[in-house]
Amino acid sequence: MARALSVLLIEDREERAEEIARALRDHDFDPHITRAGTLAGTRDALCEGDFDVVICEHQPGTIQAEDALQALGECTTDLPLLVISDGIEVLDAVGGIRAGAYDWITGHDIDQRLGPTVARALREADTRGRHAEAMRRLEDSEGRYRELAEALPQVVFEIDEDGHFIFANRRGLEVFGYTEEDVASRIHVSQLLVEEDAERAMQTVRRVVHGETLDTGDEYTAIRKDGTRVPVMVHAAPIMRQGRPAGLRGVLMDLTDIKRVQERLRASEHRYRSLVDTMSDGLVLIDRRGIITFANQALANITGFTLDQVIGSNARELLDEDNIAILEEQLRQRFSGERLGPTSYELEMVVQSGARTPLLITSTALRDEDGEVIGSLGVVTDMTEQQRTQEQLRRSQRMEAIGTLAGGIAHDFNNVLTAIIGHADLLSAEAEDGSSTEWHAVQIGEAAERAASLTRQLLAFSRRQPARPQVLDLNRIAGGMEEIFRRLIPEDIELRFDLASDLGYTQIDPAQVEQLVMNLVVNARDAMLDGGVLAIATRNATLADDDMTELFDARPGNYITLTVSDTGIGMDEETEARVFEPFFTTKANTGGSGLGLSTVYGIVRQHDGTITVYSEPGEGSIFRIYLPRTDRPAASASRAAAGDREALRGSELLLIVEDAENLRTLVQTMLGTLGYTVLSAGGGPEAIELAAAHAGEIDMLVTDVVMPEMSGTELAELLIVDNPQMHVLYVSGYPSERALDAERTDARFSFLQKPFSAVELGRRLREILAPDLPDA
Secondary structure, three states, rough: OOOEEEEEOOOOOOOHHHHHHHHHHHHHEEEEEEEOOHHHHHHHHHHHOOOOOEEEEOOOOOOOHHHHHHHHHHOOOOOEEEEEEEEHHHHHHHHHHOOOOEEEEEEHHHHHHHHHHHHHHHHHHHHHHHHHHHHHHHHHHHHHHHHHHHHOOOOOOOOOOOOOOEEHHHHHHHHHOOOOOHHHOOOHHHHEEHHHEEEEEEEHHHHHHOOOOOOEEEEEEOOOOOOEEEEEEEHHHHHHEOOOEEEEEEEEEEHHHHHHHHHHHHHHHHHHHHHHHHHEEEEEEEHHHHHEEEEEHHHHHHHHOHHHHHHOOHHHHHHHHHHHHHHHHHHHHHHHHHOOHHHOOOOOOOEOOEEEEEEEEEEEEEEEEOEEEEEEEEEEEEEEHHHHHHHHHHHHHHHHHHHHHHHHHHHHHHHHHHHHHHHHHHHHOOOOOOHHHHHHHHHHHHHHHHHHHHHHHHHHOOOOOOOOOEOOOOOHHHHHHHHHHHHHHHHHHEEEEEOOOOOEEEEEEEHHHHHHHHHHHHHHHHHHOOOEEEEEEEEHHHOHHHOEEOOOOOOOEEEEEEEEEEOOOOOOOOHHHOOOOOOOOOOHHHHHHHHHHHHHHHHHHHHHOOEEEOOOOOOOOOEEEEOOEEEOOOOOOOOOHHHHHHHHHOOOOEEEEEHHHHHHHHHHHHHHOOEEEEEEOOOOOHHHHHHHHHOOOEEEEEEOOOOOOHHHHHHHHHHHHOOOEEEEEEEEEOOOHHHHHHHHOOOOEEEEOOOHHHHHHHHHHHHHHHHOOOOO
16 A cells, blocks of 8 residues: 655656656555645745655756755754756755755756655654654653652652762752752762661672672661761662663651650550540441440440440441441441442441430441451441531521511500500590590500510510610519510419519619510429419629629629529539520420520629529429619609690600601601601601702701611711701611611711600700700
């Protein structure tokens, strides 16, 4: 079969091209000829094409051989160039070949010489290519060896047959303190080894050079450049040159660390055993039959059996039918090689007490020297506590969701109560003194006030009621919750109140007081499953220095106390010590979250108070709260009489913004009866238009906080830019942090929580707009 041949022919005569093609076909070539008639065309063809040989017609007036050689050198250096000329000058031919042409052929010899010359040129080019590839591979091999030697953390060296070092990697230089220049100066083995070891090492080199088998792993005492000695082990192999040993190449290991590690090994094994036996998680090794061949003390503790009982037993004996299937499937996959890496799975084990304990098993394969899986090594975690924590988290999340719902309900309900209280106020103000209408209006207002108290508790439960300490009467708070308590506790529990008539005042958030009293009452109720007595008492107390104990860390001074006691099951000493810890509960099986008493503790400490507990099993519990006492009386919560309304009157211009139309109308009416000029809007955009259209100054913006399109806080921030002296009163079912932050940082901003009466609204307006006037 003819050999395909790609030819670049530098020639512009068609008859010569046909002659060359014929000559090549006659010598078993299948030529594919690309012709180039100009020097530029030659360069383009050489740079773009893939040719086996270049043939150039050397003749005056056309491209000369030297031009072709120059173009060939610019684009490639590997193609043979054959020059053909009709008339040959010896000097031209010799000069051309010296310049790089492969051969020079006359036109008369094309038929006889062209084919064989091309064949010879291709063979020599192939030989040159193979030689270049071999040299490249040799260079790559040498390069990889050097790179590997330099990258290794061990000492790599080469010595010649006379014992002189001819190579040492970077690690070797670092370990022994020498430089590359030292190696180049032909350091001898005797300079790096003690005398007796140097002679032994040279005997080894001589034996290797004479063809003897080399014993590797010899130990020597080496000498660093600074004179320090170090034990080393040498692993070496002969360097072969032309089929005979010409030296040694090897790796040297510093035995100092190895011996130190060996010294530590026994201590490490002891620590390992201690660690394994003190792990909180169990460690177990199971063979192919399911037999436990190893276990630590923690696994014995988890199962309730002794180590002697566990080791040697079949793991299946500790499982029921369903969990045996889980274990067998895991072992099957492990021993069949389906799962090569660590695997985690859950199952339940029947422990010594007979209880079912949830376990998390993280297992991995244990292999022998041949890589065969001979066992499954597992870390066993008792998931009882984690599952309990997860359940507490789920309960907490449910409570958070309920709290969000409660907060939303309270917010909407406060809007309704605002309307009820407001209309009751207006009705009372318009009714004749002593009339049934006035009496009914008062009853409606008081009922609404009681409902408002319930919404405050909902807001406290949902944590949307911020801490707003007030000077208050604790008797009034505790006594006011009696009706709620009686709904909470069953009929077989007797509720007793013992409230001191001379009780002082304390400064605390009313909603938080209600929350902590409620938590204590619920805790007492749950401790009396068979009924009993639940008592709530208040007292004044004065504590001196000698009253302080390690269980009571309050500062000396005057206090009021709130005591909640029960005749329930009581607590042992260990439970009493942890009773205020978050998530600690004795009611895990009945849904206790462990947060009630910790919340009580947090509220008390937040208000500079303290709490004590005394309890004994079967004798009930006594919780006593100490809160700092103040002699300043609490502000009266009763509504002002109708005659006091004159002190609440004003004449300022107010902009009222409320999206609930009935509330907006009610507030506008309230303020109108008090003498104010009112502009009202149903939302932010409408309020902005009203403010822009009004020529005079607006004295105050009274706006709901939560509204569609634009919140009250956003509206206030926009309007106050053009009305910098304007006051802002936020009203809402519950305060937002943004509104409270504004109240705390800027005297122009205030907050009034819904529901409120006309008197409360009027008094708040006068406090803001005319703070220097006497109280209404």
